[in-house]
Amino acid sequence: MDYSPWINTSLDLNINPQRSHQEALKNGMENNFFSLGLRNSSPKEESSDALVEELKRVSAENKKLTGMLTEMCENYNTLRNNMMEYMKKNPETKEVISFSKKRKSDEISSSNNNLIGVNGSNSESSSSDEDQSCKKPRELETCIKAKVSRVYFKTEASDSSLIVKDGYQWRKYGQKVTRDNPSPRAYFKCSFAPSCTVKKKVQRSVDDPSVTVATYEGEHNHPHPSQMEPTNNRGRNQMNSAAPSSAAAPCTVTLDWTKKPKCRNDSSSKNMVINSNSKMEIPQILVEQMANSLTKDVKFRAALAAAISGQMLHQN
DNA sequence: CGGCTTTGACCAGCGC
DNA sequence: GCGCTGGTCAAAGCCG
Numbered sequence: 001m002d003y004s005p006w007i008n009t010s011l012d013l014n015i016n017p018q019r020s021h022q023e024a025l026k027n028g029m030e031n032n033f034f035s036l037g038l039r040n041s042s043p044k045e046e047s048s049d050a051l052v053e054e055l056k057r058v059s060a061e062n063k064k065l066t067g068m069l070t071e072m073c074e075n076y077n078t079l080r081n082n083m084m085e086y087m088k089k090n091p092e093t094k095e096v097i098s099f100s101k102k103r104k105s106d107e108i109s110s111s112n113n114n115l116i117g118v119n120g121s122n123s124e125s126s127s128s129d130e131d132q133s134c135k136k137p138r139e140l141e142t143c144i145k146a147k148v149s150r151v152y153f154k155t156e157a158s159d160s161s162l163i164v165k166d167g168y169q170w171r172k173y174g175q176k177v178t179r180d181n182p183s184p185r186a187y188f189k190c191s192f193a194p195s196c197t198v199k200k201k202v203q204r205s206v207d208d209p210s211v212t213v214a215t216y217e218g219e220h221n222h223p224h225p226s227q228m229e230p231t232n233n234r235g236r237n238q239m240n241s242a243a244p245s246s247a248a249a250p251c252t253v254t255l256d257w258t259k260k261p262k263c264r265n266d267s268s269s270k271n272m273v274i275n276s277n278s279k280m281e282i283p284q285i286l287v288e289q290m291a292n293s294l295t296k297d298v299k300f301r302a303a304l305a306a307a308i309s310g311q312m313l314h315q316n
Numbered sequence: 317c318g319g320c321t322t323t324g325a326c327c328a329g330c331g332c
Numbered sequence: 333g334c335g336c337t338g339g340t341c342a343a344a345g346c347c348g
Contacts, residue, residue, distance in 0.1 A: 171319085171320070171321090172320075172321060172322085173321095173339095173340070173341075173342095174322095174323085174339070174340060174341080175321090175322075175323075176337090176338065176339070176340095178337080178338070179336085179337065179338090185338085185339095187339070187340075191319090191320090199339095201339095
């Protein structure tokens with residue numbers, strides 16, 4: 001899947017150590033600066049001194065936060081690499097988990113064979129993010145066995161349809177209201193090729209109803225429909241929008257082994273790993289997710305704007 | 317008429 | 333063993 005991520009941190013948090021302050025300033029921070037009522041030509045020097053002090057403090061805080069984020073990224077990647085290494089070294093472990101009682105295991109294993117047969121690169125398979133995925137052993141097992149990826153689609157909150165425009169042709173075979181989410185979960189099978197066993201679950205995010213979470217199980221054993229027949233428009237659902245980059249530009253995330261299960265309500269701690277198919281670097285997307293959560297905090301935004309304006313003052 | 321969605325029923329895994 | 337829950341099936345209805 002060659003999608004571009006929809007993640008937009010809205011605030012250009014200085015999360016990239018390589019990025020200079022000048023670059024950050026280019027990205028519209030001036031607005032925040034002026035919205036705070038800070039002016040270069042402030043008449044009251046005392047208050048400006050206090051402000052400068054405050055700005056220094058916030059700058060230091062900003063620096064500290066940046067360092068913490070960087071450290072978190074490093075820890076995350078280390079942990080993930082360790083996990084991957086462990087899984088490679090101990091395939092029997094994987095097998096033990098996989099052979100736990102799972103109904104229709106033959107079906108799943110066959111679909112898994114399809115995955116390997118079609119696409120040998122299964123390295124980035126294990127995946128999930130914060131909330132629902134893999135919080136039960138059964139789901140964990142599914143994550144390990146089949147190629148599971150989770151894609152987030154930004155949609156209109158008022159849009160109640162669980163249609164995800166990913167370009168493939170899906171046939172809906174069920175819908176269920178799950179316990180942990182009031183919005184129904186829709187079940188889809190790939191109907192483009194009869195032999196394709198890819199399944200998809202689509203459900204609104206608990207945290208953000210404007211976000212639709214699509215969980216893909218398996219991998220298509222056929223090319224993307226838009227590559228095969230660009231004009232093929234049959235079907236009423238997904239094929240109507242065979243261009244994946246249209247309304248919803250998803251971000252594929254993969255299993256986060258460092259995450260404890262049962263933390264679905266903690267949107268601020270979303271750990272994500274971008275699928276290797278994506279052009280984005282893994283730490284970058286992780287950091288952007290963190291930044292996204294942080295930027296929801298009004299206080300943090302104010303402090304951040306103050307810190308940046310401090311940098312501006314410094315330069316002037 | 318074919319293909320799709322809807323939706324209630326059914327099945328199987330899991331926890332108690 | 334029983335109840336809960338998620339996942340799947342399949343009949344009925346809808347739509348182009």
